[in-house]
Amino acid sequence: MRVDFIKMHGLGNDFVVLDARTRTLPAIDAPVARALADRRTGIGCDQLILLEPSKSADFRMRIFNQDGTEVGACGNASRAVALLHGAAVRVETAGGVIAVEPSGTGASVDMGEPRFDWEAIPLAYGMDTAVMPVGWETLDQPGAVNVGNPHVIFFVEDTDAVPLETVGAQIETDPLFPERVNVNVATILDRRHIRLHVWERGAGITRACGTGACATAVHAMRRGLAEREVTVTLPGGDLVIAWGEDNRIRMTGPAAEAYRGSFEWDDFA
Incomplete structure (x- = not known):
């Protein structure tokens, strides 16, 4: 199966973006994410970004770190996705729904509300998160x-x-x-x-x-x-x-598309 990708970055924090909003792709797991992110034998990136349909927003963004772990948020990737989409949109993430809007060569992102409770970080035990005694x-x-x-x-x-x-x-x-x-x-x-x-x-x-x-x-x-x-x-x-x-936190900054390409799924699965 031949799969298209878009290589993007925000201030040098780089991403491989896979767009599955209108085309079904095979399931992404940690080994596939690590293989694609590898800078020697894969495409190479800090994060792999997967765009999918959403029931709670305009579309869903899943984020896989270089080591294959899936995480809840990525501000630089949010700006890149806004630039790619080309219009103001609400995006579902594992960390919540965010609002993104392209602006010139970058984007503005409503990152939602910060959480300070030790359980929300989370920490292993309770303490003041403003000045932690560690x-x-x-x-x-x-x-x-x-x-x-x-x-x-x-x-x-x-x-x-x-x-x-x-x-x-x-x-x-x-x-x-x-x-x-x-x-x-x-x-x-x-x-x-x-x-x-x-x-x-x-x-x-x-x-x-x-x-x-x-x-x-x-x-x-x-x-x-x-x-x-x-x-x-x-x-x-x-x-x-x-x-x-x-x-609510609003982040504004640049993003850019580097290039586009394609790969054979079986080479990385």
Whole structure:
């Protein structure tokens, strides 16, 4: 079976998009997702995105990380899908229904409401998620936010000085996080500008993470360190994050299509 794909990215966070809204594809499982995401023997991507029909929204978006795990949200992929669709639309995800709207060379995404309760992150046991009494190596007292998937956020003086390639993996798999966690290391440049590096669960260090930018911005606002709209600078570029009075997060930023192609399903199944 020959299957078409679209290669897209948001600030360098790249995706292989499979569109099954009008054509039925074989079932995606973890081994297939890993094979397609492999940068040496597959197409190569941070996340595999599958678009399907939905009963609760205009269509459904499923998200598989590089290691084959399925996750609830991906902000950069949401912008890419908005650009691909070409019109404002409501999208069902495992983390909830989101609203996306293309805008120029990118898109604006209503990412929904943040969740702060320790059970919603989730954590293995109860604690204050605004200032958590835990630490790893030189990183301590983080905050935690769920924005469709779980994030832990550390504020540091210099993001470049943190060995995220080692401590990120350690924190991601700590028993405190029963569903693992995305690790964000951020520097507050001023009340409207944050610098951010992200270790993404199931993918490792990434050039950009939309949900990480949302979680980090909201946590900074919750702590009184930032205004209600900020620019978050990641290695791949900038995102604008606003947390409205309605408690909903809106993310705006670029996305792009890289190329299109096709593959034989049996080569990866």
